Amino acid sequence: MRALRSSAVTVVAAAAALATVSGCAEKSDAKDSDAIRVTASDDKCEVSKTSFPAGHVKINVENKGSKITEVYVYAADDRIVTERENIGPGTKTEITATIKKAGSYEIACKPGMKGDGIRQKITVTGGDGAEKKSDPALDKAVAEYRKYVQQQADETLPAAQKFADAVKKGDLDEAKKNYAPSRTGWERTEPVAESFGDIDPKVDVREDGLEKGQKWTGWHKLEKSLWDDKKITDEDKGLADQLIKDLEDWKKRVGTAEITPTSMANGAKELLDEVYRNKITGEEERYSHTDLDDFEANVEGAEKAYELLKPVASKHDAPLVAELDKQFASVKKALDAYREGDGFKSYDSVGKDDRKKLSDVVNALSEPLSKLAAAVAK
Incomplete structure (x- = not known):
């Protein structure tokens, strides 16, 4: 169990849940130029895009703060979509995740790896509607x-x-x-x-x-x-x-x-x-x-x-x-x-x-x- 992890994640977003249910495997549609950049500090969590299409998502994180941080993506039903811990001060990391349903989500930065973190609302859209090959x-x-x-x-x-x-x-x-x-x-x-x-x-x-x-x-x-x-x-x-x-x-x-x-x-x-x-x-x-x-x-x-x-x-x-x-x-x-x-x-x-x-x-x-x-x- 992670130390000082919130016992009840309060997700403000109120739309559809994450759907990474199947094993359907798309080819990555997350190019470097399309990556979501998250800049974390001791008092901010800046997100470069607050809306992007469903599918494979690349998140490039940079910790500009003085504390070790972690980054979470939360769905509207309190589920953790993805997370990355132990992001040290002055370091960068890349997260590849899959979000398959449109809806409202949140990205959270947790300086000191404590509490609910600093949150930013994001919206996942329906994408291009094309079927992905399994x-x-x-x-x-x-x-x-x-x-x-x-x-x-x-x-x-x-x-x-x-x-x-x-x-x-x-x-x-x-x-x-x-x-x-x-x-x-x-x-x-x-x-x-x-x-x-x-x-x-x-x-x-x-x-x-x-x-x-x-x-x-x-x-x-x-x-x-x-x-x-x-x-x-x-x-x-x-x-x-x-x-x-x-x-x-x-x-x-x-x-x-x-x-x-x-x-x-x-x-x-x-x-x-x-x-x-x-x-x-x-x-x-x-x-x-x-x-x-x-x-x-x-x-x-x-x-x-x-x-x-x-x-x-x-x-x-x-x-x-x-x-x-x-x-x-x-x-x-x-x-x-x-x-x-x-x-x-x-x-x-x-x-x-x-x-x-x-x-x-x-x-x-x-x-x-x-x-x-x-x-x-x-």
């Missing part, structure tokens, strides 16, 4: 990824139920044992879960990410009770039941997720951002120190999306694919050094120098992975 290889990739995401949700419920049952029994040791395994499927597919907007703040918010007046629920509230407070209260037992209810809601809604080849590619990049921001820093699992379990799940989820898109990406950008193969292998090798039994070492035992090494290999993968969406959209 790419069967990308249709297949989307279909297989849908199966994968649903499978992860399906497998999460029984694992989470074991965790919840241990909490309700007041069995501290058993609950600790089942905590990390209950999160694996979620961590593998987190960008899809977060796209719904309202589920993530219920199940995966950290204490420092709570909005004013928001009740703290979900995994991390229970994590604090187990490892920091070292006791299970009656409230925690109720929260265990609530966690299962919220995850069941997630499981039911996964099948309606908006998935395209570019959203798969961007989601893979988002998972690497999750590793860099929250796992390597130790912020995510600050009480249990099970960050390396989450780290592995994030990498596995990113690699799954990449492998499904790889046949098409290799035709469009073979050098990029070769580099991604190399860097995924490097990240997995680096992670293997911290295995212990069936799991990983407690992350509080990983020193500053080793954390820096992990950070370096993640960054080496993150940079080429940011180019995957553009490769599959060619």
